[in-house]
Amino acid sequence: MEMSILDVHNLALNVDGKPILDDFSLAIPVGEIHVLMGKNGTGKSSLAKAIAGHPDYVISSGEIIFRGENITQLSPEERAQRGIFLAFQYPIEIPGVSIANFIRSAMNAQNKKMETVAFYKLLYANMERLKLDHDFSSRALNVGFSGGEKKRCEVLQMLMLQPSFAILDEIDSGLDIDALKLVAENINSLRSHDFSCLIITHYQRLLDYIIPDRVHVLEGGKVIHSGGNEVVRELEENGYAILAREEIL
């Protein structure tokens, strides 16, 4: 059997004392791109943060296995060092820290240190791939960024850090038509045995460019339906009510 990059087993997750996930399980084989969909407030971003190790998202039972290692108790930094990357639905503003310095510190913390000249060469090359001006790298992280700039900056971080597993939480939100294609192309360019990904999205449009291996639907704290790309189309046409019908389940 193909080894999983990520194996979430029977996770129960509480936030602020409230149960969000209950008996949630998900396995992503190495090299695959999976999609997670679900109505607003079902816990998609909470799951993403729990996998990344955010301390507010308390795991009361179950475990998260990454490349065969139980990481449930590891710090966010230790998880990042192992190759887990989270692109936030709402990227955090950090006044006083430039994009370049933020990415450089993250790389240093993950033993991906580079000489200054080589670092900037790679940074600018990746910025060009995302059609971002070089000057943009000296801006304070996410401060005053447009919606699309924030999302492209998350993708820039991913290109620089080269994670083995990325969770992209609504990476398509706020992107214009051209930027959406550009972001999709860059995600597709990473497709290999060394890169796996969980894309959280509400819409078909990003998936016109990135064909996922599997699509999961979250509802009531667990995955209630999984399938191929056709799931996205069915949901887009019929809404989530279709999953309540027995013949689909």
Ligand SMILES: Nc1ncnc2c1ncn2[C@@H]1O[C@H](COP(=O)(O)OP(=O)(O)OP(=O)(O)O)[C@@H](O)[C@H]1O
């Ligand atoms: N830090 C927090 N404090 C309190 N409640 C939270 C926190 N984070 C998440 N929640 C609650 O947990 C539930 C799930 O939120 P989450 O952001 O995971 O949903 P989502 O599936 O990502 O929704 P959306 O599609 O709108 O992004 C919501 O009711 C939300 O209000």
Ligand SMILES: [Mg+2]
């Ligand atoms: Mg969310």
